[in-house]
Amino acid sequence: MISFLYIVNRALSSTSIGSSPGITQSVLTSKMTAPGPRPLVLCGPSGSGKSTLLKRLFAEYPNTFGFSISHTTRKPREGEEHGVHYYFVERPDMEAAIAGDEFIETAEFTGNLYGTSKAAVREIQAKGRVCILDIEQKGVEQIRRTDLNPILIFNNPPTIKELERRLRLRGSETEESLNKRLNAAQVEIDYGLTPGNFHKIINNVDIDVAYQEFRDFVVQELKKQESAGVTIALD
Numbered sequence: 168m169i170s171f172l173y174i175v176n177r178a179l180s181s182t183s184i185g186s187s188p189g190i191t192q193s194v195l196t197s198k199m200t201a202p203g204p205r206p207l208v209l210c211g212p213s214g215s216g217k218s219t220l221l222k223r224l225f226a227e228y229p230n231t232f233g234f235s236i237s238h239t240t241r242k243p244r245e246g247e248e249h250g251v252h253y254y255f256v257e258r259p260d261m262e263a264a265i266a267g268d269e270f271i272e273t274a275e276f277t278g279n280l281y282g283t284s285k286a287a288v289r290e291i292q293a294k295g296r297v298c299i300l301d302i303e304q305k306g307v308e309q310i311r312r313t314d315l316n317p318i319l320i321f322n323n324p325p326t327i328k329e330l331e332r333r334l335r336l337r338g339s340e341t342e343e344s345l346n347k348r349l350n351a352a353q354v355e356i357d358y359g360l361t362p363g364n365f366h367k368i369i370n371n372v373d374i375d376v377a378y379q380e381f382r383d384f385v386v387q388e389l390k391k392q393e394s395a396g397v398t399i400a401l402d
């Protein structure tokens with residue numbers, strides 16, 4: 168059954184106009200059971216260490232995971248390819264798809280829309296890979312309402328002070344963007360620690376301990392799915 172749905176889903180995706188999954192075939196694809204491994208959501212305040220955990224996970228399991236390709240209405244930059252770096256789409260098409268509930272999360276930056284579509288996640292699942300989603304609270308709330316059945320993990324920093332220290336050390340922020348991130352952090356933590364919102368909370372104090380807990384939980388979840396008949400490349 169899984170392989171039948173896989174083939175049908177792939178066939179539908181490949182008929183999408185402009186090879187942009189979800190934009191034209193959403194009504195059909197969104198009603199299907201998602202094939203392949205469950206997506207993995209890692210959520211947590213900026214600076215809590217999500218990218219650090221993911222980088223280690225990819226290094227240890229280079230063939231197991233994948234990132235979905237985002238959609239954007241901005242024009243491609245030199246060297247950027249449609250379907251590789253982004254799905255480059257026209258604004259009216261993307262707005263219609265958003266209205267049609269095809270996106271898990273969207274954001275607008277400097278006059279352009281960006282977003283993660285449900286179909287883009289299914290593309291990764293169809294390859295037998297675990298789709299990683301590094302998304303914010305709004306995206307988590309939205310994905311919970313889909314049939315994508317994600318594994319939800321919250322990366323919890325020890326304190327806001329420690330977040331500030333990590334972000335300052337990273338050196339990536341202006342004073343303004345730093346304050347914005349820190350101001351948002353407490354609400355995100357409250358949401359993350361609310362029982363029932365996540366399957367697993369990683370208390371990210373020491374990075375080595377946190378990574379081990381994260382990796383062990385993920386591997387255990389993937390093995391459960393394998394036992395249930397889902398094919399996952401765990402290497």
Ligand SMILES: Nc1ncnc2c1ncn2[C@@H]1O[C@H](COP(=O)(O)OP(=O)(O)OP(=O)(O)O)[C@@H](O)[C@H]1O
Nearest residue numbers: 212213214215216217218219333337371372373374
């Ligand atoms: N447990 C930890 N202890 C100390 N420093 C850490 C820890 N985890 C991550 N860091 C450092 O903190 C900084 C922020 O980590 P990282 O970039 O992984 O956070 P993030 O959650 O992905 O942030 P953003 O959402 O802004 O991308 C990095 O410089 C990283 O090396």
